Amino acid sequence: MAETIRLEVSRYRPEVESEPTLQSYEVPYNKDWVILDALNYVKNQIDGSVTFRWSCRMGVCGSCGMMANGEPKLTCAVPLTDYDPTQPIRIEPLQFFPVVRDLVIDMSSFLEKLSNVKPWIIRDDVEATEAVEFRQTPVELDAYKQFSMCINCMICYSACPVIGLEPEFTGPAAIALAQRYNLDSRDKGKEERMDALDAHEGLWGCTFVGECTKVCPKNVDPAGAIQLYKMGSATDYLKSMLLPWGTK
Amino acid sequence: MASYSCDLLIVGGGGAGLRASIAAAEARPDLDVAVVSKVYPMRSHTVAAEGGAAAVIKSTDSLEAHAYDTVSGADWLCDQDVVEAFVDEAPREMVQLEHWGCPWSREPDGTVAVRPFGGMKVSRTWFAADKTGFHMLHSLFQTSLKYKSVKRYDEWFVSRLLVDDGRCAGVVAVEIATGEVHSILAKAVILCTGGCGKIFPFTTNANIKNGDGMALAYRAGAPLKDMEFVQYHPTGLPATGILITEATRAEGGWLVNKDGYRYLQDYALGTPEPKPVHRTMELGPRDRLSQAFIKEQERGRTLEGPYGHYVNLDIRHIGETVIDKKLPFVRELCLKYANLDPVHEVIPVRPVVHYIMGGVHTDIHGATPIAGLYAAGEAACVSLNGANRLGSNSLTECLVFGARAGRAAAEYVDGAPAPGAAVEAQASDEERRLRSLMDKTDGTERIADLRSEMQSTMEESAGIYRSGDSLAAGAETLGRLRQHARHLKLEDRSRTFNTEFISALELDYMLELAEIILRSGEQRTESRGAHQRTDFPARDDDNFLAHSLAYRNDDGSVRIEYSPVTITKWPPGARVYGKQ
Incomplete structure (x- = not known):
């Protein structure tokens, strides 16, 4: 008989259960599969009611983040062969989010946080330059490029100890995206964006444990973004002490 | 059943849908614009496009050259007035996206870099490394957040267009998180739901690419154009x-x-x-x-x-x-x-199956033959791509024709009457239909089994090379599968985030579209671009320099008609590659 592996999948239907339970499924230990393929095998062949989000299956749409054995993972980017087939893989919804159903989290809070940091180019002279591109050298591009690689998969939120304690915290991905625009040579909205960030709780609770950066499947460095932000804010604070007429 | 309303509703939040929403919000800040999408917009499949987006920007290039490459690449089945409008507006759209923050790769002097691309005789493909679609989608999505007049219905699945007296008046949609059925009334609707690659077994397309908008439009009475033209990308x-x-x-x-x-x-x-x-x-x-x-x-x-x-x-x-x-x-x-x-x-x-040139028939403004119904992007067939799309034209197409549809629909809503009473009755009918499917307990057929049989049938019968026999055999199998699909076995009894139920609706769309692809292919007895008939190996301009239009008959069968191709400057000629 072909080799198999057991998935222990968190099941939760809010209209029926008050607490999630684990349900076990035996699936082929296919060496070409990622975790998501194994879940789709369950959905297609064993139990059509197992519920999770997925779409691109190539690590770019950001839909399929889940906890695998307690670690947040993008399940389409993790081969089954990373796991020992004699032990089950426990699949649970990303932690620190409300659960809608089975492996599906409610991520609406992130959408709000993202909007709050104004993740768009802010400048008021666009009319005058409508016909031509803004110049941006490769060096200027590199200054923010890595922060633009965020796929909004929510894995960093699930790894962030501050989010665990303080769900209102703007969080790693949204701050990284704020910095993505702050560092863009075409943008003139840094101060406006910083005000929005300052208005929200939690940032100063970040202890630079850097879990967000460690787990990011796209090698974004949200911890670095937060550090940059704190340094910027601290500098502004000092300036406002030393220069009472303001920092502008 | 709750009822929501807006002035202009866009179905789909990918490149075309987001561009349309911004265009409408900018043209008419007073309008209530809404985007309804079955996934969060940044999950849309635009995200997976890699290579780039074409637009003339360098002094060595010309609009004429971009147009000729597109026309010859299309094997002359595109409408040349559409191609001319496209190449003309493409640079402005790309610069606009640059102003919205898209991290285009650059030359050392800071100007936008371009790379060569298949079928293009000048380098004109803008790129953001090899994640162009990802960066375009996120730039568009993040920019769209600043338009407060644009409301989003994230993770709602549209199951029906409401059409009264020949006018589109909104949609019925399932709120996936709750399973509730709602109507969203609108004076105009733009379909930007992407392609239908999941009809085939081996595809670059994401799980969400089920041709939703095409099936919705077709069932509402709009024709689907040039559906026999399915693009295989050579490298998967x-x-x-x-x-x-x-x-x-x-x-x-x-x-x-x-x-x-x-x-x-x-x-x-x-x-x-x-x-x-x-x-x-x-x-x-x-x-x-x-x-x-x-x-x-x-x-x-x-x-x-x-x-x-x-x-x-x-x-x-x-x-x-x-x-x-x-x-x-x-x-x-x-x-x-x-x-x-x-x-x-x-x-x-x-x-690997990558793209469908066909789609909902629209004019140059994105308008379908149904008043108030528009379409843009891969879901539409504005006739830019003809029988074969050139790589890097489709991302630009989403921008140019998304914007055009957004502006045209925003203009249209002023004169549009309020939805009539018949719309409410249609919405109730649709709610009953969905409820009875949700509550169905006596089915025997697994969704996954029917889906994979449909997919393998399509590969065998309508692959890179087809014949009258293969297409007819495929259609026969599909007829049987559609019978079986009436008896789907649904195991998920929950109303909350029921993805099995959504898959059942998607399968229903795909089965209908699969048959249209086969029937359109059967009737085109020539070979052109991506439609290669082993039994009719030559291009036949006398009979088939024409768009196929698939209509739905009252009994559910497909009727194919043809409409002429628009030629402006480039009479049909030989496609010559390898020497200039």
Whole structure:
């Protein structure tokens, strides 16, 4: 008989259960599969009611983040062969989010946080330059490029100890995206964006444990973004002490 | 059943849908605009586009040249007035996206960089490394957040268009999180739901690409145009169908057969040079390259692996520095999904279903024949791409025609009457239909089984080469599958985030579209672009320089009609690649 592996999948239907339970499924230990393929095998062949989000299956749409054995993972980017087939893989919804159903989290809070940091180019002279591109050298591009690689998969939120304690915290991905625009040579909205960030709780609770950066499947460095932000804010604070007429 | 309303509703939050929403919000800030999407917008499949987006920007280029490449690439089945409008508006749209923050790759002087692309005789493809679609989508989505007049219905699935007295008046949709059925009334609707690659077994397309908008429009009475034209991209990873971008070849990659021979030279695509040459060899158009693969396979010169025949894509000579700078995603995908490093190893590839040239028939403004109903992007067929789309024209198409549809629909809503009473009755009917499907307990057929049988049927009957016999046999099988699909076995009894139920609705859409592809293909007894009939191998301009239009008869069967192609400057000619 072909080799198999057991998935222990968190099941939760809010209209029926008050607490999630684990349900076990035996699936082929296919060496070409990622975790998501194994879940789709369950959905297609064993139990059509197992519920999770997925779409691109190539690590770019950001839909399929889940906890695998307690670690947040993008399940389409993790081969089954990373796991020992004699032990089950426990699949649970990303932690620190409300659960809608089975492996599906409610991520609406992130959408709000993202909007709050104004993740768009802010400048008021666009009319005058409508016909031509803004110049941006490769060096200027590199200054923010890595922060633009965020796929909004929510894995960093699930790894962030501050989010665990303080769900209102703007969080790693949204701050990284704020910095993505702050560092863009075409943008003139840094101060406006910083005000929005300052208005929200939690940032100063970040202890630079850097879990967000460690787990990011796209090698974004949200911890670095937060550090940059704190340094910027601290500098502004000092300036406002030393220069009472303001920092502008 | 709750009822919501807005002035203008956009179905789909990918490149075309978001561009349409911004265009409408800018043209008419007083309008209530809404975007309804079955996924969060940044999950839309635009995200997976890699290579780039075409627009004339360099002084060495011309609009005329971009237009000619597009027309000849399309095997003359495009409408040339549409092509001219497209190439003319493309640069402005791309600069607009630049102003919205898209991180385009740059020249040392800070101007936008361009790369060559298949079928284009000048380098005009803007790119953001090899994650162009990802960056475009996120730039559009993040920019869209600043328009407060745009409301979003995230993770709502549209199951029906409401049409009263020949006018589109909104949609019925399932709120996936709760299973509640709602109507969203609107004076105009724009369909931007993307393509339908999941009708086929081996595709670059994401799970969400089920042709929703095409099926919705067709059932509401709009024709689907040129649906027989399905594009196979020549280079997908054999196990998964993951796209290896054409940009690999634009940067100098070679396609070689089992002997290491650059076999494209045997298929009227020119002679091999060490460096990439525009419109030549590996930079020929996708239809020709995919067809060459099949011929090479028939000659026994491909390789065979656990996932079928393949050839090798060799980018080793490009070198690690350029690969990491310009093709980092390709390297990441190969390492993660093919267990190889393209810096040191060749990449096994084979043709893979990528795109459908056909779609909801629209005019140059994105308007369908149903008043108040518009479409843009892959869901639409505005007739830019004809019988074969050129790589890097589709991302730009989303911008140009998304914006056009957004503006046209915003203008239309002023004169549009309020929805009549019949709309409410239609919405209630639809709610009853959905409820009875949700509550169905006596089914026997597994969704996954029917889906995979549909997919393999399509590959066998309507692949890179088709014949009258294969298409007819496919249609017969599909008829049987559609009977079986009336008895779906639904195991999920929950109303909360019931993805099995959504899959059932998607399968229903795909089965209908699959039949349209086959019927459209059966009636086109010629070979043109991506539609290659082994029993009719020549192009037939006398009879088929025409768009097919598939209509739904009252009994549910397909009726094919034809409409003329618009020619402005370029009379039909031979497609010549490999010499300029």
